[in-house]
Amino acid sequence: MGNKQQITERIAALLKDSKLSVTETRTKILELFMKSNGALEHSDFEKLAGKSFDRVTVYRTLQTFLDKGIIHKIPTTDTSVRYAVCKSECTEHHHHDHHVHFKCEACGHTICLDETNIPEIQLPKGFAANNVEVVVSGVCKSCK
Amino acid sequence: MGNKQQITERIAALLKDSKLSVTETRTKILELFMKSNGALEHSDFEKLAGKSFDRVTVYRTLQTFLDKGIIHKIPTTDTSVRYAVCKSECTEHHHHDHHVHFKCEACGHTICLDETNIPEIQLPKGFAANNVEVVVSGVCKSCK
DNA sequence: TAAATTTTGCAACATTGTTGCAAAATTACA
DNA sequence: TGTAATTTTGCAACAATGTTGCAAAATTTA
Ligand SMILES: [Zn+2]
Ligand SMILES: [Zn+2]
Ligand SMILES: [Zn+2]
Ligand SMILES: [Zn+2]
Numbered sequence: 001m002g003n004k005q006q007i008t009e010r011i012a013a014l015l016k017d018s019k020l021s022v023t024e025t026r027t028k029i030l031e032l033f034m035k036s037n038g039a040l041e042h043s044d045f046e047k048l049a050g051k052s053f054d055r056v057t058v059y060r061t062l063q064t065f066l067d068k069g070i071i072h073k074i075p076t077t078d079t080s081v082r083y084a085v086c087k088s089e090c091t092e093h094h095h096h097d098h099h100v101h102f103k104c105e106a107c108g109h110t111i112c113l114d115e116t117n118i119p120e121i122q123l124p125k126g127f128a129a130n131n132v133e134v135v136v137s138g139v140c141k142s143c144k
Numbered sequence: 145m146g147n148k149q150q151i152t153e154r155i156a157a158l159l160k161d162s163k164l165s166v167t168e169t170r171t172k173i174l175e176l177f178m179k180s181n182g183a184l185e186h187s188d189f190e191k192l193a194g195k196s197f198d199r200v201t202v203y204r205t206l207q208t209f210l211d212k213g214i215i216h217k218i219p220t221t222d223t224s225v226r227y228a229v230c231k232s233e234c235t236e237h238h239h240h241d242h243h244v245h246f247k248c249e250a251c252g253h254t255i256c257l258d259e260t261n262i263p264e265i266q267l268p269k270g271f272a273a274n275n276v277e278v279v280v281s282g283v284c285k286s287c288k
Numbered sequence: 289t290a291a292a293t294t295t296t297g298c299a300a301c302a303t304t305g306t307t308g309c310a311a312a313a314t315t316a317c318a
Numbered sequence: 319t320g321t322a323a324t325t326t327t328g329c330a331a332c333a334a335t336g337t338t339g340c341a342a343a344a345t346t347t348a
Contacts, residue, residue: 020294021293021294021295021344021345021346022345022346023294023295023296023344023345024344025295025296026295042335042336043334043335054296054297054298055335055336056296056297056298056336056337056338057295057296057297059335059336059337060295060296061295064295073221074221075219075220075221075277075279076219076220077217077218077219077225077277078225079223079225079304079305079334079335080335081221081222081223100265100267102267102271105274113267113268113271115268116265116266116267116268119263119264119265120263121244121260121263121278121280122260123244123246123257123260123280123282124257124259124260124285125285126284126285126288127246127257127280127282127283127284127285127288128282128283128288129280129281129282130249130281130282130283131280131281131282132278132279132280132281133219133221133277133278133279133280133281134265134276134277134278135219135276135277136265136267136271136273136275136276136277137273137274137275137276137277138267138271138272138273138274138275139271139272139274140270140271141268141269141270141271144270144271144272164325165313165314165315165324165325165326166314166315167313167314167325167326167327168313169326169327170326186304186305187303187304198327198328198329199304199305199328200305200306200307200327200328200329201326201327201328203304203305203306204326204327205326208326223303223304223335223336224304
């Protein structure tokens with residue numbers, strides 16, 4: 001796990017690798033991602049952090065993290081957008097997000113199944129695939 | 145294809161089958177779905193219909209159609225929710241929407257690939273799947 | 289440390305989604 | 319067909335979510 005100090009240092013290194021200034025907001029938001037062990041949405045940040053962030057800053061921070069390949073979005077059928085941290089192999093220009101996402105209908109959490117690969121999809125003639133998103137819903141390990 | 149009159153009759157029958165009143169708004173919205181041959185989002189209805197609908201009515205109509213199994217939602221990574229008409233086998237209590245969705249990065253359209261089946265996903269131990277959503281993005285037949 | 293650059297917070301605004309309620313339309317039935 | 323019961327619609331008012339410009343604050347550069 002590592003103590004608070006070590007986590008803060010790891011986050012600072014991650015930000016510097018992406019050529020981003022190391023700020024309090026960015027550090028806190030990344031801490032929340034690491035603690036949560038799952039996907040987060042905008043409202044989570046306001047709740048979790050005790051309204052210490054400005055809403056605008058959260059929007060801009062998440063957009064920056066997306067641009068830099070630090071986090072990725074997870075598709076949903078509701079209005080809320082969900083985000084999760086990418087694995088270390090991801091960079092601004094190359095993503096390794098070919099994993100399945102799982103949404104638990106019991107606890108409501110969405111997680112990345114990093115070990116579960118996306119299968120090949122046989123599309124009709126004339127269609128060219130660039131990216132495949134898979135979201136499975138059901139009951140998770142903890143809620144079973 | 146069938147002429148305007150026939151389409152209106154088919155829509156009326158569809159609504160009656162679902163035990164819904166046949167109203168002008170519902171008929172127009174279903175016409176838009178049939179014409180569009182793809183997924184639509186809220187803003188499309190206001191544009192397409194020349195602002196003849198009240199926004200609230202559109203929200204309520206789409207929710208009703210969802211409840212009755214006339215349309216289904218398609219997951220996205222942006223805020224907009226997309227809807228498409230279900231095939232005839234779908235009912236209020238049983239859906240046959242196990243098909244892949246395709247979003248074209250060129251023309252922006254999202255369509256149902258009714259003939260493309262969802263593959264089995266091998267989940268980690270302890271996870272139970274209930275529903276699997278697949279959204280492929282790339283270049284469609286028309287844009288190729 | 290001082291200057292240059294980047295990030296943040298605020299205000300103001302735009303868009304999207306929700307609720308209650310009375311008027312209008314549709315349906316059920318004599 | 320005409321009338322009553324039921325359902326749907328439109329409006330107003332509101333809540334939630336997302337965006338932009340700009341000056342102050344923080345971070346980085348050197
Ligand atoms: Zn769960
Ligand atoms: Zn993920
Ligand atoms: Zn296309
Ligand atoms: Zn579909």
